[in-house]
Amino acid sequence: MLTKPLEQTYFVIDFDSTFTKVEALDVLGEISLAARPDRNDILAQIKAITDRGMAGEISVAESLRLRLKLLNAHRDHLPALIETLTGKVSDSFQRNRVFLTDHADQIYVISSGFKEFIVPIVTPLGIKEDHVFANTFEFDEAGNIIGCDCTNPLSMDKGKVQLIRDLNLDGDVYVIGDGYTDYEIKEAGLANRFYAFTENVMRPTVIEKADHIAPSLDEFLYHNKLSRSQSYPKSRIKVLLLENVHPVAVNLFEQEGFKVEIRKGALDEDELIEAIRDVSILGIRSKTQVTRRVLENANKLMTIGAFCIGTNQIDLKTCMERGIAVFNAPYSNTRSVVELAIGEIIMLIRNIVPKSNQMHQGVWDKSARNSFEVRGKKLGLIGYGNIGTQLSVVAEALGMEVYFYDVVDKLALGNARKCKSLDELLAIADIISMHVDGRPANKNLIGKREFDLMKNGVLFLNLARGHVVDVPALVAALTSGKVAGAGLDVFPHEPKTNQEEFVSELRGFPNVILTPHIGGSTEEAQENIGNFVPGKLLEYINNGSTYGSVNFPELQLPLLKDSHRLLHIHANVPGIMGRINQIFAKHDINIQGQYLKTTESIGYVITDIAKNYSEEVVEELKRIEHTIKFRLLY
Numbered sequence: 151m152l153t154k155p156l157e158q159t160y161f162v163i164d165f166d167s168t169f170t171k172v173e174a175l176d177v178l179g180e181i182s183l184a185a186r187p188d189r190n191d192i193l194a195q196i197k198a199i200t201d202r203g204m205a206g207e208i209s210v211a212e213s214l215r216l217r218l219k220l221l222n223a224h225r226d227h228l229p230a231l232i233e234t235l236t237g238k239v240s241d242s243f244q245r246n247r248v249f250l251t252d253h254a255d256q257i258y259v260i261s262s263g264f265k266e267f268i269v270p271i272v273t274p275l276g277i278k279e280d281h282v283f284a285n286t287f288e289f290d291e292a293g294n295i296i297g298c299d300c301t302n303p304l305s306m307d308k309g310k311v312q313l314i315r316d317l318n319l320d321g322d323v324y325v326i327g328d329g330y331t332d333y334e335i336k337e338a339g340l341a342n343r344f345y346a347f348t349e350n351v352m353r354p355t356v357i358e359k360a361d362h363i364a365p366s367l368d369e370f371l372y373h374n375k376l377s378r379s380q381s382y383p384k385s386r387i388k389v390l391l392l393e394n395v396h397p398v399a400v401n402l403f404e405q406e407g408f409k410v411e412i413r414k415g416a417l418d419e420d421e422l423i424e425a426i427r428d429v430s431i432l433g434i435r436s437k438t439q440v441t442r443r444v445l446e447n448a449n450k451l452m453t454i455g456a457f458c459i460g461t462n463q464i465d466l467k468t469c470m471e472r473g474i475a476v477f478n479a480p481y482s483n484t485r486s487v488v489e490l491a492i493g494e495i496i497m498l499i500r501n502i503v504p505k506s507n508q509m510h511q512g513v514w515d516k517s518a519r520n521s522f523e524v525r526g527k528k529l530g531l532i533g534y535g536n537i538g539t540q541l542s543v544v545a546e547a548l549g550m551e552v553y554f555y556d557v558v559d560k561l562a563l564g565n566a567r568k569c570k571s572l573d574e575l576l577a578i579a580d581i582i583s584m585h586v587d588g589r590p591a592n593k594n595l596i597g598k599r600e601f602d603l604m605k606n607g608v609l610f611l612n613l614a615r616g617h618v619v620d621v622p623a624l625v626a627a628l629t630s631g632k633v634a635g636a637g638l639d640v641f642p643h644e645p646k647t648n649q650e651e652f653v654s655e656l657r658g659f660p661n662v663i664l665t666p667h668i669g670g671s672t673e674e675a676q677e678n679i680g681n682f683v684p685g686k687l688l689e690y691i692n693n694g695s696t697y698g699s700v701n702f703p704e705l706q707l708p709l710l711k712d713s714h715r716l717l718h719i720h721a722n723v724p725g726i727m728g729r730i731n732q733i734f735a736k737h738d739i740n741i742q743g744q745y746l747k748t749t750e751s752i753g754y755v756i757t758d759i760a761k762n763y764s765e766e767v768v769e770e771l772k773r774i775e776h777t778i779k780f781r782l783l784y
């Protein structure tokens with residue numbers, strides 16, 4: 151985008167809420183007013199004045215005068231202010247300090263703030279002290295801040311315009327700022343372009359005047375093809391988070407600078423196809439069905455995070471064929487499911503649900519009939535994975551005898567006993583709890599034949615997946631009394647949102663606990679998942695690591711250091727690795743590290759190379775036949 155050579159181009163950068171995340175005078179107020187009981191009121195007034203000034207509603211001089219008066223600040227407050235502001239430099243400025251130092255001769259920081267704190271903040275990042283233009287404080291003899299140097303143009307209206315005019319820069323001028331006074335430079339014809347900087351604040355009156363919106367310095371650098379710390383600005387990468395994932399996840403993506411859209415419920419196939427078109431990272435829970443049709447319409451999609459354990463709602467094979475890495479949270483909610491299962495077992499065996507419902511009708515039925523202890527009862531676990539094993543341990547602690555059946559030969563924990571067949575387990579258990587995964591082969595794993603094999607009066611729990619139980623067969627078993635009580639958290643058809651009605655023939659049975667798929671829905675589990683899954687997705691996006699992916703070849707990669715990383719995902723056909731390396735050899739590229747892992751259908755090759763290579767290498771790698779996806783990271 152630059153029209154002149156870099157040496158004849160000047161970058162004018164605003165300080166408050168651009169170079170730093172905050173308005174310095176707001177922070178000064180928090181320090182200087184710390185002991186005042188009416189502090190919050192005054193701070194709110196200061197903030198409101200700042201915003202009115204930045205939006206162009208009051209003059210700079212007026213804004214400064216009003217705020218300095220309210221601040222009641224002293225020279226001694228400045229060291230604490232500088233310390234706080236040093237920790238509040240905008241993330242994209244922090245990570246692009248190489249740009250700031252390499253082009254120090256062309257960069258000016260121009261602000262209506264004050265040199266006393268701006269210079270110590272910006273110069274360690276490479277800005278030259280004599281390229282900082284700002285106001286200076288006026289102090290009284292006791293060191294109180296009583297005003298500013300009123301002869302400085304920056305204390306006046308259109309001060310930035312006047313200053314740029316006085317600087318008389320011989321070249322193109324690009325202005326980056328979040329305030330109206332930054333736009334005024336362009337309005338006065340003294341800048342070629344004005345970039346509204348929105349990493350920290352969005353001011354509609356400023357944004358509407360901008361030539362371009364820069365959600366980060368990376369975007370500005372990318373737009374102008376300037377050297378930068380990120381190969382592709384995160385602000386251009388869209389994240390779509392569905393099904394009410396925990397806010398901690400939203401924060402993690404926003405802190406990294408991604409563009410994040412959130413929706414409360416799940417979307418149906420057509421809605422998802424519409425929403426996913428320009429999405430690179432998708433986050434879902436158990437309800438959103440990511441089908442082949444959806445994936446065929448998701449050309450930018452790089453990765454999916456299942457903010458849960460189960461991934462049966464995602465067409466993993468198609469994801470793999472399209473080079474989309476899928477991650478989940480395999481452990482974060484297991485304890486929550488186990489606790490719910492234990493709670494339900496006790497409620498069911500004591501016949502508490504009908505008793506409680508009767509009490510609500512005014513019926514007092516104090517009796518021990520049909521009420522038992524769990525101690526000494528036989529608990530049968532179908533599926534002895536992360537949840538099954540944890541439930542096994544907790545149930546034994548309550549004095550239960552645990553039996554389990556798993557298709558894989560699993561180590562029995564504690565005194566749990568392994569059953570050789572499903573039928574053996576069905577015949578032996580007083581209480582049966584399902585903890586298999588949701589693979590298609592498990593559809594109707596428990597049907598009429600299996601219920602018939604169970605003991606009369608058995609208790610039955612399904613907190614795994616709805617389709618693993620044949621619901622009409624369960625209804626018949628409940629009706630006949632074969633099953634004396636059940637706890638069901640998952641169903642073949644679950645409402646997509648809380649507004650939809652739950653329709654099921656299981657409604658209305660007295661000793662059946664129905665819960666809306668909340669086995670993993672505790673604050674603790676959701677927060678754990680909200681931290682865990684973004685961690686995996688970010689490792690993949692930032693570094694290429696696929697460790698923990700449920701459908702991709704797993705690679706844990708070293709951090710990128712002083713090199714560029716080329717990630718090549720291809721169909722697993724013979725000869726691709728050779729062709730990749732032929733291209734490197736042809737261009738005389740020094741390979742610093744190379745990693746390869748394959749599954750039966752795809753290969754994932756990561757090559758770290760020195761930074762000085764020609765663009766052609768990238769183009770040739772992308773053109774290799776059978777390439778599915780290619781990414782460049784630095």
Ligand SMILES: NC(=O)C1=CN([C@@H]2O[C@H](COP(=O)(O)OP(=O)(O)OC[C@H]3O[C@@H](n4cnc5c(N)ncnc54)[C@H](O)[C@@H]3O)[C@@H](O)[C@H]2O)C=CC1
Pocket residue numbers: 459460461480483484487532533534535536537538555556557558585586587588592595613614615639640667668669670671
């Ligand atoms: N209700 C809820 O909110 C939640 C439900 N879940 C569901 O719980 C289930 C279990 O989760 P994890 O223990 O973490 O999974 P896991 O993958 O660790 O364990 C599943 C176990 O089931 C076994 N298995 C699969 N098919 C089987 C079959 N036909 N017969 C016997 N064993 C079989 C597997 O070999 C494995 O050991 C999953 O379906 C998961 O989606 C998980 C978390 C929350």
Ligand SMILES: O=C(O)CCC(=O)C(=O)O
Pocket residue numbers: 435436437457458459460461483667670671
């Ligand atoms: O909490 C959710 O949305 C789904 C929980 C679940 O079923 C899972 O983790 O597999």
